[in-house]
Amino acid sequence: MYELLGLGDGVRDFTDNRDKRRSVAPSGHTSEKRTVHSKITKKFKTESGQLVFHHGHGGEVQATDGTTYLDFVMGYGPVVLGHNTTSFTRAVAESLTNGVMMPGYTSFHEEYLDRLLADQPGRRGAFFKTASEAVTAALRLAAIETERRGVIRCGFIGWHDAQIADSLKWHDPLASPLRYKQKYTENMRGVGDSEPVLNWHDLSLETLEELIDTHRSTVGCLVIDAYQASMTTPELMRRAVDLARNAGLLTVFDETKTGGRISRLGYAADHGIDTDLIVIGKALANGAPLSMLVGSTEHLATAEKSRLSGTFSKEMLAVYAALATLDELETPRGEFADGWAELGAVGSQVASCIAAAAREAGAETLVSAQPVMGGAMFELTYAERLLGDRASRDALLDSFTDAGILLLEGHPSFVCGAHRDNDWDELTRRSAKAFTQWLTTTGGIGK
Ligand SMILES: Cc1ncc(COP(=O)(O)O)c(C=O)c1O
Missing domain, CATH: 3.40.640.10 (Type I PLP-dependent aspartate aminotransferase-like (Major domain))
Structure with a gap:
């Protein structure tokens, strides 16, 4: 039938493209230069430039540079179960x-x-x-x-x-x-x-x-x-x-x-x-x-x-x-009456790991983290003298990105159900690394 419609070759081409898109992240492609970024998508960058994402799985996303990040941006809130969860x-x-x-x-x-x-x-x-x-x-x-x-x-x-x-x-x-x-x-x-x-x-x-x-x-x-x-x-x-x-x-x-x-x-x-x-x-x-x-x-x-x-x-x-x-x-899960109750507990755990990491890195007089509205969201909290310090706050976000964690600052961050499987020690370790790098790059403010 495709032949009848004159689509024979074209169909094979589409399949090839689809297979390519499904496979691992393409490296070194340049199409991101065509994308007009908004203030919010621009936030996620490394020293080599703007991060471009390819796929996600559960509570993580992978960028085209091959790096996997723990994702607490969740598309700015929409992803609530997780990326590409099976069911x-x-x-x-x-x-x-x-x-x-x-x-x-x-x-x-x-x-x-x-x-x-x-x-x-x-x-x-x-x-x-x-x-x-x-x-x-x-x-x-x-x-x-x-x-x-x-x-x-x-x-x-x-x-x-x-x-x-x-x-x-x-x-x-x-x-x-x-x-x-x-x-x-x-x-x-x-x-x-x-x-x-x-x-x-x-x-x-x-x-x-x-x-x-x-x-x-x-x-x-x-x-x-x-x-x-x-x-x-x-x-x-x-x-x-x-x-x-x-x-x-x-x-x-x-x-x-x-x-x-x-x-x-x-x-x-x-x-x-x-x-x-x-x-x-x-x-x-x-x-x-x-x-x-x-x-x-x-x-x-x-x-x-x-x-x-x-x-x-x-x-x-x-x-x-x-x-x-x-x-x-709507489905009860383990000790939780429903998924919303579980999300609250998961986000509270994330906030408590980040707060523990701030203490471990000696940054706790400057910054911490707390659950928001039950925990399905959490946010970084700052000492009063840091509230107006745009540059230091931006630098903190960059340090978290460098440590393999994407989150938001000056805005609540978000968790998904799949974060229930987080390795909590690893989250604390990476967060402590972020705080330590931040204290070093910002000249140890407040120390
Ligand atoms: C409270 C609130 N209202 C409205 C909006 C706009 O939503 P959208 O980006 O889907 O238009 C947002 C987005 O962040 C929001 O947080």
Whole structure:
């Protein structure tokens, strides 16, 4: 039949290419020069240049230079089971025989929502690929419902213009001077006097009240990145949501980093914080692109009238991956009630190894590590005098890369289920090597 279609030779060529791609990482290729890097992908480099990755297995990734790294970046959060884990890869491959896209939504989408929202009666979900899209959808819903286009934002809520304009370094602690430096102040659309984007920067209720009072006629929405809750209490977050709702704002908890990672829906659902809308993303599908806007029937009815979807919203690959991910995370594993509980324990263990390594290297007065929101994420913590020291903090990341560990700084790092098989002594040894190198290259700051 291929001959009939005139594809005979071409088919053999495709197979050759596929075999080549599947085999070991190609060395010395130059295609990375064509790739336009973002600030976040640029972080991973060695002395010989930008790292280009080829494949991953469990909790590790391999770069084209042949080096294997322990991966705590996890694609910036999406990989939650691990890279190419056997049961996940098999389940997704089997589902592919149904096709990748139909004219509309499918029974797979419906099954996913039924399971995701099993204990959320009356809630519905809209499918997107990225969380920025889902947050944009939430902002449009707020504008339609309140007839006010301004936004109060607490945390990083996406990279679309109105989400990132005048943004802060949100993942830095409240005490860090770097947190308060405004970025992306030029050339952003959907921002201005009639549609301000305002930062609730310090998590103080007085500040929030003042923002709402001053901009009451223009702001229609409060969006909170759930990660910011790790810097305060659930009670304060609950009061913030009440304050905004009482002032007529639509309230959104953005659980992009937390939903599907710390629990099924994330922080607000876990703490009974009743927001109008929830955005989830990243960890839902173990790396496949899926994000959702979840809310009441009434709010989502507005979405249906206002063209909140795109061609790829109904794509099935990510939903197959999301179902396979739920299958695993919902299953009890050993002493753990489910995969989310296990992830918390695994990440806490990672943080404790890194903290032990800092002590071993004599760096503990400068830097340590701690679990975030139960442990499915963890972060490096700094002595106050290092918080504003961009160069030293960047150098620490490079030292970890040199020691064969990829993680994030100024942002939580992420673990996956496959990290349960970590060699913990080896993690501590490599981390201590990183801290020692860092102390040496930065001239032993603080010693
Ligand atoms: C809280 C939060 N919201 C939105 C986004 C944007 O997600 P995406 O990159 O999928 O558009 C991110 C990404 O890091 C995030 O952490």
